[in-house]
Amino acid sequence: MPALKVDNISKTFPLKRSLFGPALPGVRAVQPVSFEIATGETLGLVGESGCGKSTLARMLVGLLEPTEGMIEIEGRALDNANPAEFGKLIQYVFQDPQSSLNPRKTIRQVMEAPLKLLHDMSKPDRSKRVSEIFESVNLREEFLDRYPHEFSGGQAQRIGIARALAANPRIMILDEPVSALDVSVQAQVLNLLAELKAKFSLTYLFITHDLAVVEAVSDRIIVLYFGSVVEVGRAEKIFGNPRHPYTKLLAESAPVVGRPLTAPEQKETELPDPLDPPPGCPFAGRCPRSTDLCRVEEPLLKPMGEDQLAACHHPLEA
């Protein structure tokens, strides 16, 4: 049984109805998406800004209600309307650690809230548990009575992780957890996350735009483009051996020491207008391999070799 099963989940944001015009169809931020995460697995989710990765993440933890589709955790379908129910099973680590902490509350107050509200723990139990968690994220207990602004980005992110752990979830959604951090600190946090995963037998969904990071932490990776999954594959293989042209573009764009500077594409490359999505493959406008077929028919995700799926009419050779 997978830890998390997502079945055709999608999100359309309604547009404000104009007074005289016809009702508009709304903005589709996430196309129907399905995937599973096995227990103990780390699934990476990469995509550029505006591809819908945060919308997807927020649906997974119940902060946004999906327009359609279903979420199952360990075989149980979740009630979409109740974030507290999600809270016990699945937790979220935010990108900006400072803004995810209430500036007017001490760290202890922040940490105790889920223990009290989700797990109904008594006061001494809570304080014991908080100490344990704090120890496991390598933070000193004296920090507990301080306020969020007294911490650096790295420390604040550890607190954010600790807060998520306090709910004792099965799954953690990590939404760009290190992109606001400096490289020297980024490595510390990534290593910590790996330790915690083993220690608490967690399942991760790791969202980022940084290919090197996602490759370093994930078992499998999903590549998202314009709200749709374009490719899924093993972490160690997907960027070295992309089947979808977009994945290849991403991999080639990342600046790498020792690789000469080239612009992988020179054209005007803007994302399609979400208010007026083009038919067919959303990437067709940027794709060097696109044909008329691509501009008419939306490609479906198809298995391409072992453990790899891609949504492309003209996939790259393995």
Added chain:
Amino acid sequence: MTILSWTRRGLLAAVGAVLIAGGMFASATAQTPPGVLIVGQIAEPKSLDPAAVTAVNDFRILVNVYEGLTRYKSGTLEVEPALATSWSISDDGTEYTLKLRSGVNFHDGTPFNAEAVKFNFDRMLNEKHPYHDTGPFPLSFFFSAVKSTDVVDDMTVKFTLNAPYAPFLSNLAYPTGLIVSPAAVAASGKEFGRNPVGTGPFKFGEWRSNEAVVVERNDGYWGEAAGSQAVVFRPITDANTRVAEMLAGGIDLMVEVPPTSLGQFSGDGFSIAEQAGPHVWFLILNAKEGPFADKRVRQAANYAINKEAIVNDVLEGTATVAAGPTPPAFAWAYNESLDPYPYDPEKAKALIAEAGASGAELKFYVTEGGSGMLDPVPMGTAIQADLEAVGFDVKIETYEWNTFLGEVNPGLEGKADMAEMAWMTNDPDTLPYLALRSEAWPDKGGFNSGYYANAEVDKLLEAARTATDQNERAKLYREMQTIVQEDAPWVFVANWKQNAVTNDRVKNFGLEPSFLLHLQGVVKD
């Protein structure tokens, strides 16, 4: 740095512009032209239809544009001929036949005649009259005694009353009896109040809303032509602003000078006119319930209040101490032998102790202003302090005038122990008849809000009203005053001396006891 020089330049320019603007118009406060008298009024008139208005403020304009059948003789409250040259009264006192002045035309050129008089009274009194809808006519009850008005001939008119009513001729002199042009009413309809036409020494010029009502000399006036070419009535509601305008030369004449400002005008350049009138300022005491149900306590209140201090200090000498319910201005009916209650707090305390009312809690209705109320809040406050000094516990509640009347006129029962009140009347009958008889308790449609009842007084007042001989009436009124003073249903506080200030360009100005403002003879250089 550039910013500095720039802001400095900007600032200089702004200051310069203001100075230039100020300088350019500095001469604009030029003196008003000669021959044009500018009067500071206390409010915008409601209407210039005499039948439709109730305020002295509006009357001050009306009496210069209209005339009544009778009028008050200058300097008195006695009735003399005006548009009626003579009259006769039937023996039973119910038929008044008036001879009208001939050769009088309204400002619109139509002639004044008996038909016009009939039109006027029918319009007010007959609900079926075609122009009754130009009302409402709130003071029509002044003539409620009139059963019918008949044209005897072109210049003779006869009023038939449903009972003898002594004040009738006096009421005809009251502004509600001013005669309007029937043709103009027919022409303007509901808008007649803004297009007035009468027979007076001035004719209506223009009405600039909230700025001025201008009346111009009526060159076709039957009597002596007016001394001014025009009179401008400016409504200036704020007394302070009115005083400032007077000081700054924006108006030539102001009425109702606040007592505290009188000192400003004592020097050269201004003259102050004073005139006692038929006004009495009193406190209604609730004789039905509470401590004032006991006559001794009511007398004690009269002793306790330092009226001298109120009229001389609070009112700066613009009033005299009242002795009883009838003001001395009605000289023929006034009881000279009455002395006001002296200020005697000790006696007051003794009386209160005797009545067992020490420490009583009193609720005191005070108004914030209102017709003839003088300075009601300071006066009320001073009264409160005096009453507290003799051991009462007085709570003031202030109300805006209209609300105040809404509270007081239906009677004080269950609400308050005392209330301020003032009346200006044209006849000694009016106030006691409407406010002291037991038949005038509020539930019977009168103004006896303190529920005073004395059978003797009732009898005297009824007799005085129907008596046609003035000496007989006077005797009855004097007797009534003695009884009422002893019974002390009110605290008699003050009789107002109306005042007005003119600047030194205004000549021949005088005030009338009627509180009306006749400007016919006034000249301005």
Added chain:
Amino acid sequence: MSTFFKLLFRNRLAAMGAVVLSVILILVLITPLLPLQNPDITATADRFQKPFADGHLLGTDHLGRDLLSRLLHGTRLSLAVGISAALIAATIGSAIGIIAGYFGGRTDNIIMRGVDMLMAFPYILLALAIVAALGPGLMNALIAVAAVNVPFFARNIRGITVGLAGREFIDAARLAGMGHTRIILTELLPNVLPVIIIAMSTTIGWMILETAGLSFLGLGSQPPQADLGSMLGEARSAMISHPHTSVVPGIMIFLIVMSINLLGDGIRDALDPRLRSGALSRPRATTLVERTGDVPEATDDLLAIQDLETQFHVNKRIYRAVGGVSLSVKPGECLGVIGESGSGKSVTALSVMGLVASPPGVITAGAVRFRGEDLIDAPYESLRQKRGDRVAYIFQDPLSTLHPLYRVGQQLAEAIQSHHKISKAEARERAIQLLEDVRIPNAESRVDNFPHEMSGGMRQRVGIAMALANEPNVIIADEPTTALDVTVQAQILSLLDDLRRDRGLAIVFITHDFGVVAQLCDRVAVVYAGRVVEEGPTGAVLDAPAHPYTKRLIACVPELGGGRRMLSAIPGLPPVVDDLPPGCAFAPRCDKAQEKCRHIDISLAGTGDRSVRCLYPEELV
């Protein structure tokens, strides 16, 4: 809390307000104990006594009552009314505002429509009508004044709440199992409270004025009770003849309202966390210079930064953001400056043209020479003429660095017109040309776009076009691609590279990304805690880093193609630059550090084009 008071009293006007208000408050609190006359005893014969009359310090009013006594009792009442009205309005208004702002949608819509209605109703008339309906009296005036202010609080607080409700900690609270009520009370309220307090502190004064206004209209306290408004109202009729009776309460109102306003401003500033960092003070047109010590000699570099020291003076603390940095570029050369956040790389770049915000920034030592001319002590006008003309900047976030309200064409034209007198049409032509130069398609139509109508990559191209507008000699690019997606970043980098080669531009490229440096820069300088720790040709430094920091930093960066793995990390955190340890700033995190490293001031040393600031370098240079 103590910092709050410290901040409050640093503001001299606020302190003055606090002192005046406290004096008034103390006087008013002890009023019943003072040997004052009864404020209600009348002595009409003694009316209108002038101030300093016998037995009446401030004189008497129109009924001969002692003005001092009435003033103090009146102030007591007015303050009580003002404060209670503010409290009532704040409580109700804030509750409405928070509910509307938090729930949003239809609830918000309905509530705010109602608020709009009340606000469209002239508030004095509303107050008047309320008092007329309730009857006169100070209590009712208080209710009226409070009621008409509710909409203002509601609006204000709603605005703040909408901002807060979208913050991530609210999401976090929901995930922690909190319900709406709990979120409103424990998450939102504590954050809105300072705003409420600020709004209240500035409103009390207003409330006192409004109550005075109602008393002026004759609705307010009942005689003989004194409040400042009714005193003013009562004295009005004697204003011309006896002005002191109105001036006394008038001045008291002025003092109270002014001191409350001053204090309110002070509280607002002190509660505003940005003020602590000096963020609410205006940055000058150029960075403040307080240079001590010798000015280094000129060199023949195109642009030379020499022993530059830039500090931030915040309160009593001094942050040495740049602690003696020397860098130089020659024409056509690209110098990379790499470091983590807080290392001082951006401040160095901004110091070049005096663009460090000051306050709090101060340049305290060193020189910046463009073709030998020192820019640090250059007069404003000569510096301005070089800005954008000879030395141009490209900044990090193109959304916040372009003016949101001007069309991009206007912004480009302005860059040219600030230095060259050309016509509007010419400037527009030039702007279009520039957009084409940076390979923006449809430049003709794009020139009339507003920045928000463009994608991030397009905006950054505009930023580059703006830097190129006057064909400068040097471009300082401060993390120009950090906010961009990788695919866009690759395009921008290659564009910059092409431009550099085509035009012989010197570029100072500031970044934290080794990959970017490796691909674009000829030389690289590694900055740590405000100083250059290593410098050399890019290839050499990356292949064989000499400073332990450089080496370990490179090791931290995951490289694509390495698969799943543990990453090496540097323990500890970068130091805060207000309290740098003596010796090597990296020593506390360095596994090779010796005792000596912590004491000696280590200089940048090396041979040829490589140098390193380390006693025990990884490689010999």
Added chain:
Amino acid sequence: MGGYIVKRLVSAVPVLLGITIIVFLIMSLIPGDPATAILGSYATPENVEKLNRDLGLDKPMVQRYFIWLGNMLTGDFGRSFSLNRPVLDEVSERFNATLVLAGTAFVLCSLLGILAGVISAARQYGLADKAITFVVLIGISVPSFFLGMMMILLFAVNLRWLPVSGMYAIYGGGDLPDLINHLIMPALALAAVATGVIARLSRSAMLEVLRQDFIRTARAKGVPERRVIMGHALRAAMVSIIPILGIQAGFVLSGAVYIEIVFQWPGVGRMLVDAILKRDLLLVQGGVVFVAACYVLFNISVDVAQSLLDPRIKT
């Protein structure tokens, strides 16, 4: 843009309808009635009742509301009891006077306030800043009616520079210089508080903006400082100043009540106060609806101005 304006206008309809209900309810709840006010001292319950019947006030409240609303929609605002003339005539005449006064005061306070705020911000902590801060504080710390009275005392009574009251000279006036002459004091007294508020908020808006990155960009381009302040910074600051102007316009309109009383200005504010006191229901209702409609319209134009200034606002 046109669609946006129409949309805003349509959305104002329920607000205005709500206002008619509020004003009608309040006026119905106020004790006392117009008949008492008309009859004055002679108001006996009997006379009052008769007069109320004549005035049509004996009908049920809901019925009266709909009669009033229906008439109003056909342009008939009814007749004022206390002034004995059509409400619409009186209100529109008075409203002009208020517009002149409040409009001038509004322009004054906007210009002076923003200028003061900009100078204050540009010279933060300098002498100009301190001087302006002080003057501005006086403006917002003195009741406007008190300020007005003091101005009359000084400039009209003692110095005789300016006329005490009114809108035009009674004789020989009526032209623009005469109007300006009468307008100076009341407009200044009315503008004082709003100028202070606008100056303070403009100052902080400017300070806020001056910290923004795009100001640094402008400086980095070599834009002269004066243009940085008056162009880039002020333009961006206007985005937060304009809504304040909208709110202050409401305050100026309301504050005109006091000033109109003190300076005897024939405006709608003074009229409404009188009308409330005299329980002149139709006049109050009509007047308030007029003022509110004007305020709502003004706010719509503020929003439109805002959307013209700031292209980021979706129209």
